[in-house]
Amino acid sequence: MTRTATLPILKYHNLVRDGLLAGLSKDEVLEGFRLFIKRLSKRYDICTVSEALNRCQNGDRRAIAISFDDGYQSYLKDIAPILVDMDAQASFYVCTGLSSDKQLMWNDQILVSCLHNKQLTPTLAKDFLSRYQIEFKQTSSHQPEFLKALERAIKYRPFKQRAGLIQSFQQQFGLSDDTRTLELRSAIELLNTDEIRALHQLGMEVGGHTVSHPILAQESAEDAHQQIISDQQRLAKILGRSPRSFAYPNGWHNRDFLDLHKGFVEEAGYEHAVSANYGISKLDGRDQFMLKRIELPTSISAFHLTKFYLKHWLS
């Protein structure tokens, strides 16, 4: 019996920011990443999602994809040089509506207020959120747990409401621009259009991730459609070619996006899409618009790697 082809895609987020928040230095994070890529490339060819998909469909079990969500500058300055150096490639999913200078992702806007305002306690956050009928149960002010709890509380608000809420949060608690947080600040800045193009020119894949990162399932069909279609058009203009790959914001099927949105992605001209559903996709031709991924922590231990190898080789 022939084996169904499988496609392993690893999923990273902003590992420099997450490492700094966890108390690591940027050098430690990047050294760990370099080591991981080195180990991984002994067994695999590290590719973009589009290339790995093509190769895996043809039964190639040496291909593996790495993907990074949200277009952080750190991907161009810190991550891409390591990949190029190790002869590896990856896919990066960017939001074209957040690509003008000085824009931050919504969760990083919360982060800069928390860093600025040391008096911001769980009780104050609870009072603030109660004005929006949001319950907040976190009692520890220890970061990053406090920050994660704030993000969780706000994440699922419809996009416009969430943007308004964050704006008044920043007005009330301030914004950080002091030098202590400069390193973190530079880790959360997003790529502008020239930088997106530069990433593409380094041989990396740049894929769509909506205009402004709403949770699609929380939006009207019309708004979700516009978020996907006009992002694709903007990205095609920036890259000078149609992007092939798309990633759903937040990415859990039937929670963050629905079958309806898969149709919009296909209509936009994408060839496939990645989700945040955990696992390794079987390429049996059924669904290329909901590819699974394996999310990796900031620091990858030998244990994580072994667990992954087992999962892949047994799948």
Ligand SMILES: [Zn+2]
């Ligand atoms: Zn994202």
